[in-house]
Structures are given as structure tokens and as C-alpha cells.
Amino acid sequence: xxxxxxxxxxxxxxxxxxxxxxxxxxxxxxxxxxxxxxxxxxxxxxxxxxxxxxxxxxxxxxxxxxxxxxxxxxxxxxxxxxxxxxxxxxxxxxxxxxxxxxxxxxxxxxxxxxxxxxxxxxxxxxxxxxxxxxxxxxxxxxxxxxxxxxxxxxxxxxxxxxxxxxxxxxxxxxxxxxxxxxxxxxxxxxxxxxxxxxxxxxxxxxxxxxxxxxxxxxxxxxxxxxxxxxxxxxxxxxxxxxxxxxxxxxxxxxxxxxxxxxxxxxxxxxxxxxxxxxxxxxxxxxxxxxxxxxxxxxxxxxxxxxxxxxxx
Amino acid sequence: xxxxxxxxxxxxxxxxxxxxxxxxxxxxxxxxxxxxxxxxxxxxxxxxxxxxxxxxxxxxxxxxxxxxxxxxxxxxxxxxxxxxxxxxxxxxxxxxxxxxxxxxxxxxxxxxxxxxxxxxxxxxxxxxxxxxxxxxxxxxxxxxxxxxxxxxxxxxxxxxxxxxxxxxxxxxxxxxxxxxxxxxxxxxxxxxxxxxxxxxxxxxxxxxxxxxxxxxxxxxxxxxxxxxxxxxxxxxxxxxxxxxxxxxxxxxxxxxxxxxxxxxxxxxxxxxxxxxxxxxxxxxxxxxxxxxxxxxxxxxxxxxxxxxxxxxxxxxxxxxxxxxxxxxxxxxxxxxxxxxxxxxxxxxxxxxxxxxxxxxxxxxxxxxxxxxxxxxxxxxxxxxxxxxxxxxxxxxxxxxxxxxxxxxxxxxxxxxxxxxxxxxxxxxxxxxxxxxxxxxxxxxxxxxxxxxxxxxxxxxxxxxx
Numbered sequence: 001x002x003x004x005x006x007x008x009x010x011x012x013x014x015x016x017x018x019x020x021x022x023x024x025x026x027x028x029x030x031x032x033x034x035x036x037x038x039x040x041x042x043x044x045x046x047x048x049x050x051x052x053x054x055x056x057x058x059x060x061x062x063x064x065x066x067x068x069x070x071x072x073x074x075x076x077x078x079x080x081x082x083x084x085x086x087x088x089x090x091x092x093x094x095x096x097x098x099x100x101x102x103x104x105x106x107x108x109x110x111x112x113x114x115x116x117x118x119x120x121x122x123x124x125x126x127x128x129x130x131x132x133x134x135x136x137x138x139x140x141x142x143x144x145x146x147x148x149x150x151x152x153x154x155x156x157x158x159x160x161x162x163x164x165x166x167x168x169x170x171x172x173x174x175x176x177x178x179x180x181x182x183x184x185x186x187x188x189x190x191x192x193x194x195x196x197x198x199x200x201x202x203x204x205x206x207x208x209x210x211x212x213x214x215x216x217x218x219x220x221x222x223x224x225x226x227x228x229x230x231x232x233x234x235x236x237x238x239x240x241x242x243x244x245x246x247x248x249x250x251x252x253x254x255x256x257x258x259x260x261x262x263x264x265x266x267x268x269x270x271x272x273x274x275x276x277x278x279x280x281x282x283x284x285x286x287x288x289x290x291x292x293x294x295x296x297x298x299x300x301x302x303x304x305x306x307x308x309x310x311x312x
Numbered sequence: 313x314x315x316x317x318x319x320x321x322x323x324x325x326x327x328x329x330x331x332x333x334x335x336x337x338x339x340x341x342x343x344x345x346x347x348x349x350x351x352x353x354x355x356x357x358x359x360x361x362x363x364x365x366x367x368x369x370x371x372x373x374x375x376x377x378x379x380x381x382x383x384x385x386x387x388x389x390x391x392x393x394x395x396x397x398x399x400x401x402x403x404x405x406x407x408x409x410x411x412x413x414x415x416x417x418x419x420x421x422x423x424x425x426x427x428x429x430x431x432x433x434x435x436x437x438x439x440x441x442x443x444x445x446x447x448x449x450x451x452x453x454x455x456x457x458x459x460x461x462x463x464x465x466x467x468x469x470x471x472x473x474x475x476x477x478x479x480x481x482x483x484x485x486x487x488x489x490x491x492x493x494x495x496x497x498x499x500x501x502x503x504x505x506x507x508x509x510x511x512x513x514x515x516x517x518x519x520x521x522x523x524x525x526x527x528x529x530x531x532x533x534x535x536x537x538x539x540x541x542x543x544x545x546x547x548x549x550x551x552x553x554x555x556x557x558x559x560x561x562x563x564x565x566x567x568x569x570x571x572x573x574x575x576x577x578x579x580x581x582x583x584x585x586x587x588x589x590x591x592x593x594x595x596x597x598x599x600x601x602x603x604x605x606x607x608x609x610x611x612x613x614x615x616x617x618x619x620x621x622x623x624x625x626x627x628x629x630x631x632x633x634x635x636x637x638x639x640x641x642x643x644x645x646x647x648x649x650x651x652x653x654x655x656x657x658x659x660x661x662x663x664x665x666x667x668x669x670x671x672x673x674x675x676x677x678x679x680x681x682x683x684x685x686x687x688x689x690x691x692x693x694x695x696x697x698x699x700x701x702x703x704x705x706x707x708x709x710x711x712x713x714x715x716x717x718x719x720x721x722x723x724x725x726x727x728x729x730x731x732x733x734x735x736x737x738x739x740x741x742x743x744x745x746x747x748x749x750x751x752x753x754x755x756x757x758x759x760x761x762x763x764x765x766x767x768x769x770x771x772x773x774x775x776x777x
Contacts, residue, residue: 004731005730005731005732005734005736005739006730006731006734006736007352007730007731007733007734007735007736008345008346008734008735008736008737009345009346009730009734009735010726010727010730010731010734013723013726013727013730014723014727017719017723035419037419039418039419040417040418040419041409041412041413041418041705041708042412042418042701042702042704042705042708043405043408043409043412043704043705043706043707043708043709043712044705044709045705046701046702046705046706046709047702049418049701049702049705050698050699050701050702050705052418053418053424053698053701054695054698056425057424057428057694057698060425060428060429060432061428061679064431064432064435064436067435067436067439068435068436068438068439071439071440072439075439133440133443134442134443135440135442135667136667139667140665140667141661141663141665141666141667141668141669142665142666142667143441143442143665143666143667144442144666144667166663166665168663168665168667168668170438170441170667170668170669171438171669171673172435172438172439172669172673173435173438173673173676173677176680177677177680179673183667274419306737306738306741307737307738307741307742308737308741311741311745
């Protein structure tokens, strides 16, 4: 059309959509600045939102894995405390065994040692009552039951120790699809791999060893040498337990630091992806406001011009 | 002999009449400068039939020959097609954005975070199955999850009802438009009979109604020689001359949705327009609801299977695990009331021991292993939900872009239409000045003839008197 007519309506018709789009973009920028996020619905950037959602899920997962890891570590540390006390007690028992083997010791001396051994025995049984967050640590999954029960004779002397737990272990995931069993059994007589105080596979029974030692002190001093060897064997078994816990904690700690690092990377990526670039947004907002004001001013001025103004 | 004074007076009168008529047309144009759909009119003149005399052929003044309606029908067709497309994508985009909202706040809590929280609750249970507080948290998170499912389902149903209402209202509007067009057809036919020229204002009204009707569907409009238009859509006649065939709302499809059909039961949604938009909006509502229901159902079945596994699921009392979730879909998924009342009934163990966390661990692992829909190994529940969100977001974005682009086309065509139809005040005022001056000049002719007659009648007398 060579000669394009402009009607009065079309003067305004073109302006309104322009005003609207300038205003809409301003509002969008204001929202982005106020919320700090680049988007508030998926249609603003479907792919970006999808990536961000995926990263958020991963992050939430890492947080949970960290929590699981921390809890497993705490349980294992409580267990370790118990194991270390047991180690201390067995070390004392070994010292006593060495002393008892000294031919200069009199039966009265050995009797005194036997009294101390009885106390050590009681102390070990007490470890079976140790709990972490209300969970008995050595009872397998029978966590509401104390692990050990002392069997006593009429005089109150411990003649045996029974295991009240079972052979089950419990696990938690410290990384997707990676579960770790974080409890240690007091005994594997009801099943399971490693029994700390009584291990049928390794032939170790810490309680029976001490009971034998105590009894031999008074009734059969000739066997004390064997007792010393057995105590040493039990001690090394407990140390092995401590080492197992240490290894598990190290594995968890490695996972924790890996997760922490991953979270840091995630948060940087997420921030780049979904956080508003405030400087850029404010600059654009200023530009838009200028453009908006200019177009309003032009619109108002065009409206003023008409032949009507020049007629008599 | 040339024309008589009387004939000259008459020439002046034709001028007065014609300019007056033209000023009237101009006044009508100016008055309608802001009337939506108004087509500017133009006054047409031609010379009167001349008077043949022995000394020459004398012009007998001006004749007002009628009013032209300044309109190009080609632009109307393009405008209506673009308008239909714009309306369609506006509707689809609005609907997709509304559905997105159903899933929750993407920057805060949403169905996805609720699902993740649910699994995290079971994770927590793996490190404290005897702790009633931890068990309570599992129940709370499960209830929150069911709330999110209920809310999503409720909102989708509400959107569906809104669409139903819109479809019904549209049918009422379409029928009302058809009725008014058929009335205008009659009026136009009557007004134009006897060659009175186009009934411009009635035609404007009819064109505006046709614009409105084309926002619903793609129309085929045929003008008959008698000035009436016939309207059909998708091959179905909606209007022939004075007769219109009311459209009807019929519930159809699986699941059933209302659809606007012709009186002959043919769907009218075709090639753009709101009616096509409705069909697509229902589709995306249905598929979203199917996904949400599917997620809920997968969760119900899988969690229940683990929670009630015979001989491999025990609560804190050592009893066999109960059904964890009741219901079958997003609308009715609920946590078993017995479990809500007693956290001990959450079955975390696969042996009857309080510290056992076999079941808790298996349910927690579902976060990575439970897939939806079955057979797509990479889509966990969260993945499926994210896919849904992207699908909806892209649909909304796509529809918005198309709506904007068709909107630009609509504005552009509106501009072109305005270039032809629209009133320009400067132009009208210029015409008015021209007509006014012509009127003044014609009046001067009448005065002049009057003076000539006065001279002859009153002042011509006998010589000397």
C-alpha cells in the first residue's frame, strides 16, 4: 500500500501493546529482584527449572545422606567408647594375670586379685547396658534389651554371662544405594559375623576367659599362664573390634567430606542457574523505565495533535 | 435558449443538498471515530443529467449517488484466522500455567519435595527405629505427602470444572451470536432491497459478530447475492440466511468432557479457535491427572507390599505390618488411620526385633528404585514429576510464544484493516471544510439567482417611471 492511511484508532492501537509489554517485563524483573530467583514458574525457563529441580533433589538427598552418615558415625563412636573401656579393663586384667603369675605372690594376694577380676567382669557386663539414643549398642536388633545378663551363684559371684541380643545388624544409606551396617554384635552365638565379647568363629569369649582366670586364681594357679595367653588373645580381639569401628568411621568420614564437597559444587551451580543477577536486572529495569516513560510521553504528545486545534 | 433562472436555482439547491448529505456522512464518521468495528463511509457525488438545448448541453448540478463502505473483505478473513489461533494458544497457555501451579511452588514446597521428604523420613527411621518421635515424623511426612496429592488432584478437578463452565458459556455465546447474525441478515437484506446501497452500519455490526464468532472456531463465510451471509465450520452449516442451527454441548470421550457440536452432532473444533483450545486443555489436564494418579498408585502399591510383606514386616510391637497407605489414587491416598493413631504400628523391621530397620531401608531405597511409569528405568518418582513439570512449562512457554506471535499478526492485520476502515479525524475535518465551503458557495448561487429574480420581477418597470 503506497499510501498507508493512519486512522485515529490505530494511533493508540499500536501503543497499548507496547506499553503492556514494557510494563510486563518490568514487573517480571521486579519479581526476580524481590524473590532473588530468576523464575517463579516452569514456563519461564522449562529446561533451567528442570535442571534446578534435579539439583535440588540431589542436594536434599545429600543432606539426608549426611544425616544418616552422622547418625551412624555417632552410634559407632558410642560403640567405640564402650570397646575402648573394654580394652582398658582387659589390659588391667592382663596386668593382673602377669602379677598373679609371679611365684612370689601368696594365695592371699591372688585372692585379692580375684576380687578385682570379679569387678572387671561386672564392669564388662555393664557395658552391655550401654545405649546410644536409647538403643542398646551390642544387642543386634534387640535394641531395647540390655546385651548381657550375668548368671550368679548364691554368693553373688558371676558364674556365667548370657547374651540377650541376636545376630542381626542394621544399616543405613550413606550414599545412594550404598548402605552400611553400623552396629557391632556383642556376640555372634545367635548368628552374624563378628562378635565383640564372644566370637564363636574366633574362639574368643571374654567373659568366660575372665571367669576362668578368677576361678584359677584361687583353685588352680597352675593354669594362670594359659589364662594370660587367653586374656592376650581376647585383648587383641577387642582391638580388632576397635579397628573395625575405626575403619567404618573412616569410610563414613570420606563419604561425608565427599558429600560436603558435592553440596558446595551444587550450591554454586544452583546459584548460577536460578539466582537473579541483581546488577543486570536493575540495569535492565532502569533502561525499561526510561523507555516506558519516553513511550508514554510520545503517546501523550501524538494525541494532542489534530486539525481540530486549528479550526475556528 | 439556455437554462431558466428557475433551473439555475435548482442547480444551487442540488449543491446544497449534496454537500449537506456529505456533511452528514462526515459527522457520522467523526462520531464513530472510536467505535470498535466501525467502517468509515464515503459520500459519492456525480453530475446530474445535463439539459440539452439548441445552444449547448448544460450541466444541471450535482447528484448525491450514495455512500461507499470502505472495507476489504480479504483482510477480514486473515484477521479472523489469526484471531482464532491467538485465542486458542491464549487458552492453552493459561491452562498449562494453571496446571503448573497445581504441583506447588517451584522455589519452595511442592509435590516433589514432599515425595523426597517422605523418603527422608524412612531414612531417618533407619537410624532410630525405636524412637517414637522419629516414627511420628515418618507419619507426619507421609500425611503431608498425601495432602499434596489431594491438593493437586482437587485443583486439577477444579480446573476441569472451570473448563466445563467455559465450554457451556461458549456454547451459549455462540448461539447468541448466530441468532443476532441471522437477525442482521434479515435487516440487511431488507435495507438493501431496491438498490439503496450497502447497509453499512448493519454490516459493521455483522462483521464484528463474525469476528467474535471466529475467536471460537475456524469459519467459512459466504456472502449471498441478497446480502445475507452463510456461515459454516468444519463443513457443518451454522447459519444459512435467516436460519441458524444452534450448537450443542455433548459430553464425549474417555474420560468424558463436554464438547461443542453442531446440531448434526459433528465436533466444531478445527484449525484454531477456543474450541480447539478446550480440547487440548482437557488433554493436558487428563494426562497430568493420569501422571499424578499413577505416582500415587505406584507409591501406594509398592510401599504397602513392603509394609505388609508376610513374615518380613513387623511393627515395634513385633506384630505383622498393616497396610500403610489406603486408597488407590491421588484423590484418596491416605495413611492408614490405625498407624496415624499409633506410631508403633509403623513397620520398620523385617524381623520381630525393635532395632531392625530392614523394611525402613527398603522403603527409603524406593527413592532411587521405584520407577514410574513402569518400564522406564531412569524415571524415579521425582524424575517423573520433573518431566511432568518440564512438559507443562514447555507447553505453556510454547503456547505463550504462539499466542504472542498470532497476537502480533492480529494487531498487524487490525492495523491494515484500520488503514482501510478506520476514521482519520484530520481527513474528516478536511472533508468537512471542503463540504462547508461548497455548501456556502451553493448558497451564494441561490442568493444570486434570488437577486436576479428580484431584479426581473420587482425592479424591471416601464421606462421613465
